[in-house]
Amino acid sequence: MSVAGNLARIRSTLPDGVTLVAVSKFHPPEIIREAYDAGQRIFGENRVQELTAKQPLLPHDVEWHFIGTLQTNKVKYIAPFIHTIQSIDSVNLLKEVDRQAGKRKRKIRVLLEIHIAEETSKHGFTMDECRVLLGDGTFSAFPNVRIAGLMGMATFTDDTEQVGREFRRLNAFFEEIKNDRPPGDAFTELSMGMSGDYPIAVAHGSTMVRIGSAVFGERRY
Ligand SMILES: *Cc1c(COP(=O)(O)O)cnc(C)c1O
Numbered sequence: 462m463s464v465a466g467n468l469a470r471i472r473s474t475l476p477d478g479v480t481l482v483a484v485s486k487f488h489p490p491e492i493i494r495e496a497y498d499a500g501q502r503i504f505g506e507n508r509v510q511e512l513t514a515k516q517p518l519l520p521h522d523v524e525w526h527f528i529g530t531l532q533t534n535k536v537k538y539i540a541p542f543i544h545t546i547q548s549i550d551s552v553n554l555l556k557e558v559d560r561q562a563g564k565r566k567r568k569i570r571v572l573l574e575i576h577i578a579e580e581t582s583k584h585g586f587t588m589d590e591c592r593v594l595l596g597d598g599t600f601s602a603f604p605n606v607r608i609a610g611l612m613g614m615a616t617f618t619d620d621t622e623q624v625g626r627e628f629r630r631l632n633a634f635f636e637e638i639k640n641d642r643p644p645g646d647a648f649t650e651l652s653m654g655m656s657g658d659y660p661i662a663v664a665h666g667s668t669m670v671r672i673g674s675a676v677f678g679e680r681r682y
Pocket residue numbers: 484486507528529614654655656657671672673674675
């Protein structure tokens with residue numbers, strides 16, 4: 462199947478209002494261009510060096526999302542152009558994104574990453590940490606970032622019931638936070654679901670899926 466064919470097939474299964482982020486990590490600009498030519502505008506990358514190499518080679522209306530572990534000392538390289546950072550997993554990182562966005566007179570949209578998987582290797586705030594930081598005003602202290610929602614990754618397992626439970630828990634937490642935000646606040650995105658589990662994520666309220674291999678094929682590392 463072609464990239465365009467894959468995109469069309471995936472899009473046809475996504476309900477209205479669910480955004481598709483095409484995860485292009487490890488794929489060359491020519492292949493990303495195929496997706497672009499098929500109408501895709503939102504792409505996700507997880508390594509700073511790879512993203513800063515590709516970004517100038519693709520059209521300027523691409524909306525780049527950062528979805529990987531981000532070291533604070535590398536924020537400055539993506540701050541000039543990044544649209545959304547989905548993987549905010551510490552207050553320090555948020556502070557640096559705010560600082561770098563301010564320097565460039567930009568506002569950067571961010572999602573808070575919440576740890577929902579069993580594996581300890583996955584990053585993110587716990588729900589309790591997140592509640593505290595939202596409640597005590599820590600997260601509101603940064604004028605150049607816009608906290609637009611949450612991101613989470615389920616455990617990598619064939620146990621679809623477990624995956625469903627994890628997504629259901631994150632969705633409930635998302636609703637809880639959303640209800641506490643001031644009216645008109647742009648806290649609207651729940652980013653969950655990848656190639657192997659996005660139908661389950663969508664069934665549990667995902668508003669944004671991050672799909673790599675089902676669009677571009679297997680990655681060669
Ligand atoms: C790589 C990656 C994806 C996409 O994974 P696929 O299984 O290829 O769809 C989604 N989210 C994050 C955070 C990733 O690192």
